Amino acid sequence: MISLVDKIKTDILVVGSGPAGSVTARYAAMKGAQVTFIERRLEVGVPVRCGEMIPSNEEIKGMFPNLEDAESLFDIPKELHLRDIKGIKLIDPKDKCTLLDFTGYTINRDKFDQYLADEAQKEGADLIKSCQFKEIKDGKAVTTCGDIEYKVIIGADGPGSRVAQSLGLMRNHMPYPAVTAQAKGDFEPYVQMFFGGIAPGAYSWVIPKIGQANIGVGFSPKFSNGTLSHYFDKFVKMHEFDVISDKLEGKYVPSEGAIPKTVAGNGMVVGDAAGHVISVNGGGIPLALIAGRFCGQVAGDNIKEGRSLIDYETLWKEVLYKPLKIAANNKRLADTFAFGSDKRTEICMSILGMRRMGKLIRCKHLFP
Ligand SMILES: Cc1cc2nc3c(=O)[nH]c(=O)nc-3n(C[C@H](O)[C@H](O)[C@H](O)COP(=O)(O)OP(=O)(O)OC[C@H]3O[C@@H](n4cnc5c(N)ncnc54)[C@H](O)[C@@H]3O)c2cc1C
Known part of the structure; x- marks a missing residue:
């Protein structure tokens, strides 16, 4: 845990400690990059806002x-x-x-999110709680715990993603x-x-x-x-x-499937921030883990060996794009024919x- 008096400088800054943020932080740290993930809440996963x-x-x-x-990614301990x-x-x-x-x-869900955040910390990622991202200014992240210098920034900050907005990426509408x-x-x-x-x-x-x-x-x-x-x-x-x-x-x-572009410059978005949610049922936890692993691995490789961040978009699209597109089309059909009365x-x-x-x-x- 970093103390707030430290001047924060990191390879990879992940905003949000939900499933997408923690998994991203974990896999990026496994690559040997220096990773900091920040969370605006006091406690990871609290309060619970999920069907669980x-x-x-x-x-x-x-x-x-x-x-x-899938086995290693969804190897969730039995006690959870x-x-x-x-x-x-x-x-x-x-x-x-x-x-x-x-x-x-x-x-x-609180225990689940805390488990994922712990796994990221075990790999060496630093978690800062009660720290809210505000905007990107002069290439630094402005947060409530001071400016943070980074080489790569990742928005795992949920549906209203401020990071997506700061990177000029689309946010979910509707x-x-x-x-x-x-x-x-x-x-x-x-x-x-x-x-x-x-x-x-x-x-x-x-x-x-x-x-x-x-x-x-x-x-x-x-x-x-x-x-x-x-x-x-x-x-x-x-x-x-x-x-x-x-x-x-x-x-x-998010109700309309993934946003088309999830990488901009040295930034990426993942999980709900990227619309990685199944439109017809609102399920997003598995997708946050799937995209989070790709995001963390590519970010880590970017730091260590200069891999292009665009690879992240290619990787998640190979797995998630088609099912999410079908779900979004089915949702549109339901809106047209099934709902209203x-x-x-x-x-x-x-x-x-x-x-x-x-x-x-x-x-x-x-x-x-
Ligand atoms: C009521 C409800 C029920 C659901 N039920 C299910 C379900 O049963 N199964 C399922 O699979 N999915 C369910 N979902 C969807 C699922 O919860 C999300 O898809 C999932 O949480 C996405 O994970 P994430 O990490 O992308 O985002 P989040 O879990 O939203 O995590 C984002 C984190 O970022 C933090 N944050 C936000 N802004 C900032 C900022 N500016 N600075 C710092 N930190 C910030 C937030 O506090 C939060 O901890 C449900 C959603 C809702 C709303």
């Missing part, structure tokens, strides 16, 4: 067939796996349920707001996703943990006419959830049926 579900390695490999060595997920129940506005075989597991909380109780080992007016243009969810579940709501501003807390309260009332969280935690979810949602879910809804979740073409 990760697909199984088999599902991840199915979604991203070009991904190599809270609960195995056996499937997903997709529930239409009239409560008709379609059960998909889909395996995964739940986590405590991100969806989503809120989450914990509810007490015994829940079956299935994720439940509820569609229709309960979460216009997106879905509300129940994701089982141990003795409790993560519950939440996301919506598309274009299809809704209330506040998120209004929709959340309605969802809670409808299912009589015993909410144990003190307050709702919310964040934006409960009747339309119901008809579309019935037409799609189990097989095609499985394709939707797994970023595959719906037709033929």
Whole structure:
């Protein structure tokens, strides 16, 4: 840990200690580069703003067939796996349920993020908490803990990325707001996703943990006419959830797939900052790890042997581009045909049926 009185000069500055930032920092440090990652929050991963579900390695490999060595990247210690997920129940506005075989597991997201940040520090990356990036000025990063000199800067600072803005890269437009909380109780080992007016243009969810579940709501501003807390309260009332969280935690979810350009000069963006999120379901943790590994490796090689940063964009695109593009197209189809009224949602879910809804979740073409 660096003390704030030190003058900070580093090879690679990573902004953000979410999954994308920590994995980037870890793989860059493994290359022998000097890495500093900064986090504006007091504690890594706190508060939790996530559904806390990760697909199984088999599902991840199915979604991203070009991904190599998924095993080492997703070698998450067993003690962080809270609960195995056996499937997903997709529930239409009239409560008709379609059960998909889909395996995964739940986590405590704060512990998960802290584990990834620890792994980066074990490789020699320095973490500075309570340090917020503001802008790039005269080639230095201006932060709340002083100016930081770097050779490469990486924005892993989430959907509203200030680093992307400072580098002149596009930021996600039309991100969806989503809120989450914990509810007490015994829940079956299935994720439940509820569609229709309960979460216009997106879905509300129940994701089982141990003795409790993560519950939440996301919506598309274009299809809704209330506040998120209004929709959340309605969802809670409808299912009589015993909410144990003190307050709702919310964040934006990129909804349109990856931004086209993720490298500018000596800067790169990764994870939510780059739109590495599956548009149809808002899942982004696996993608943050996949792109983070490429980003860290290329940044490290850039410092050590002058490798071009553009290689990062080539690498993540080989694995993520096509599935993300298909998901974004499927999302557009859903916006056009399935959302807007409960009747339309119901008809579309019935037409799609189990097989095609499985394709939707797994970023595959719906037709033929
Ligand atoms: C409600 C909700 C539920 C979700 N559920 C799931 C799920 O169940 N499964 C799944 O796979 N995905 C889920 N996602 C998506 C997933 O959380 C993200 O895709 C993932 O967190 C992306 O990781 P990241 O590291 O890119 O960004 P983040 O996790 O957002 O991390 C960014 C970090 O950067 C820090 N930061 C931001 N700005 C600055 C700054 N200026 N200076 C310093 N630090 C800064 C932030 O504090 C944060 O710690 C969900 C998202 C939401 C909003």
